[in-house]
Amino acid sequence: MLGATGALAGGASRIWAIPDEWRQTLRSGPRLETWKMSTCGQCPAGCGIRVRLVDDIPVRILGNPIAPVNKGFTCPMGESGLELLYHPDRINQPMRRKGKKGENGWEPISWDVAMKEISRSLQDLRKGKQLGKLGFLMGDRNTLLTEFAGEVVSRMGSSHFFPWRSPAINELGFRQGTEDFPPLAFDLPKTDYLITFGANLLEE
Ligand code: SF4
Known part of the structure; x- marks a missing residue:
């Protein structure tokens, strides 16, 4: 399954989908299938998973039968991990508060900028013995x-x-x-x- 749509109140809405540019790759690519072994990171259990990829794009998550923790099983959350991966609201880079605390304003920043700011703040705290x-x-x-x-x-x-x-x-x-x-x-x-x-x- 490469995507899903669902009918919500007010009309049909997309629940999740592989990003458009990747869907183009899937349509025009050679459709080579590979599997990667990995670990589900959605809870501390750390179940072993197999991820099906088509042209290097993850399209399905299943349990890894030789993983000692889960022996091939996953919970619904683990199996639906791609919804998290592709969710449009997923935060996939550092966000810096914009405006006053409580206003819920955020701006995306690069990891380089984030690391510099964290480092500077820690040094300020250390200098001020705080x-x-x-x-x-x-x-x-x-x-x-x-x-x-x-x-x-x-x-x-x-x-x-x-x-x-x-x-x-x-x-x-x-x-x-x-x-x-x-x-x-x-x-x-x-x-x-x-x-x-x-x-x-x-x-x-
Ligand atoms: S498959 Fe479920 S139980 Fe296993 S690590 Fe993922 S979220 Fe946790």
Whole structure:
């Protein structure tokens, strides 16, 4: 399936589609099929996936049968990963706040500019002995990168490291009065029913 449309209120609207320029490539190319093995990055389970490519363009995601975590299965979120990849609202480069905080104005900037700005801000904090103001929010990962980032933040003199789904980020959400954060803790011993998708948390 190279694209999909769906009928929404008010008429037919595109849900997701391979970008136009890539669709042109698919129409005119030799349609060579290849498969790449990879890891789903949409949650910390890290299921093994196979990605079908036509002329080097990803068109389908399936589970990898020899991956020890998921043995060929994926959850619906993993299998629909291309919707995330091709979603027109996907943020695929750094965004800098434009205007005042709370106005929700953002402008795209290059990675070079972003790295320079971050570096300058960190140096300013260090010079002003204000590294305690440094906060680091990390995405949905549970890897060595999480350990590494936490170590860097702590060695810089801040205790404000918030990896996603940690008690710390729940506390941050609580303090900021937002409601869209996950529960404060998972109490497995008192759980009657546990439903997981794509990975058996109790055996793997
Ligand atoms: S459980 Fe689903 S979202 Fe998580 S890594 Fe596996 S396929 Fe991806």
